[in-house]
Amino acid sequence: MGPERFQRKVKQRVADNFDQSYRIYQDFEEKHHFFYDLTVQLAEKIGLQPGSRVLDVGCGNGISALALHEQFSCQVMGLDLSARMVAAGQALHVSNQEVCLVLGDGEQLAEIVGDQRYDYVLYNASIFIFPDVERSLREAAACLLPGGKIAFSFYPHLTNPAGDDLFAVAFQRLEEPLPRFRVITDYQKASSALGQYCHHVCHHQWIRPFDLEFLRDFFSIPAQSASLFPGRDYEARRELVGKLFSTLKDVASQASIVWRFAEGTKA
Numbered sequence: 468m469g470p471e472r473f474q475r476k477v478k479q480r481v482a483d484n485f486d487q488s489y490r491i492y493q494d495f496e497e498k499h500h501f502f503y504d505l506t507v508q509l510a511e512k513i514g515l516q517p518g519s520r521v522l523d524v525g526c527g528n529g530i531s532a533l534a535l536h537e538q539f540s541c542q543v544m545g546l547d548l549s550a551r552m553v554a555a556g557q558a559l560h561v562s563n564q565e566v567c568l569v570l571g572d573g574e575q576l577a578e579i580v581g582d583q584r585y586d587y588v589l590y591n592a593s594i595f596i597f598p599d600v601e602r603s604l605r606e607a608a609a610c611l612l613p614g615g616k617i618a619f620s621f622y623p624h625l626t627n628p629a630g631d632d633l634f635a636v637a638f639q640r641l642e643e644p645l646p647r648f649r650v651i652t653d654y655q656k657a658s659s660a661l662g663q664y665c666h667h668v669c670h671h672q673w674i675r676p677f678d679l680e681f682l683r684d685f686f687s688i689p690a691q692s693a694s695l696f697p698g699r700d701y702e703a704r705r706e707l708v709g710k711l712f713s714t715l716k717d718v719a720s721q722a723s724i725v726w727r728f729a730e731g732t733k734a
């Protein structure tokens with residue numbers, strides 16, 4: 468299969484997974500307020516200026532867009548591959564003139580934004596699902612005003628003080644194979660692509676306590692569970708997610724969940 472066909476297939480799978488996720492995603496957010504807080508962390512770490520114009524790539528049901536608008540008075544244009552996530556977001560934000568959410572591919576930004584230009588292009592918990600990150604970041608840089616920034620938050624890293632990958636520990640204890648691809652694009656690759664189109668790339672972290680209930684709920688979102696147990700049906704994945712994190716009870720008090728962020732500035 469050629470690379471373009473492979474990328475189209477991956478994106479179709481991603482859209483289907485998030486189409487199946489929108490209700491559980493909303494329930495998860497109501498309980499944990501997580502994607503909202505992650506967006507605020509991302510914005511604070513990069514020193515986002517209040518009142519900015521932001522393009523939110525992979526906006527889902529608009530939680531990141533809403534956080535940027537409510538906490539930083541931003542005007543936000545969000546786009547997402549999943550029709551159901553976008554529709555759920557449009558229903559939630561129907562009365563908000565400053566937040567606009569549309570269906571679209573974050574690897575084809577030029578088609579969507581036309582000649583609009585932004586102060587920031589942000590990817591909150593989305594860039595690691597993009598198969599062609601170089602293309603997306605090249606287009607993101609073209610949408611930026613001079614001096615604007617691109618930034619992303621990444622998939623969680625579970626670790627202990629010795630630096631072990633606790634996903635690997637948990638899969639070993641569960642006697643299940645560690646998935647070959649927990650993410651489609653890894654942090655290193657996304658960061659080097661950012662460096663191709665931006666200067667001053669820098670990195671930040673948000674370290675949260677290791678909360679087993681949070682992890683179980685987070686990875687019970689259908690799209691997230693697919694990254695851990697691909698090829699199984701949802702009920703089987705949910706059951707395995709519960710068992711997977713139960714194996715880590717004894718290490719929980721020493722462990723943490725690390726959320727990584729990267730930012731770059733357009734020349």
Ligand SMILES: C[S@@+](CC[C@H](N)C(=O)[O-])C[C@H]1O[C@@H](n2cnc3c(N)ncnc32)[C@H](O)[C@@H]1O
Nearest residue numbers: 485502525526527530531547548549572573593
């Ligand atoms: C974990 S959700 C994050 C949503 C939102 N940013 C938030 O903070 O709640 C990731 C989103 O990225 C979207 N996504 C993945 N690949 C995409 C692409 N190529 N173009 C647009 N959206 C994409 C998914 O459909 C999903 O809604």
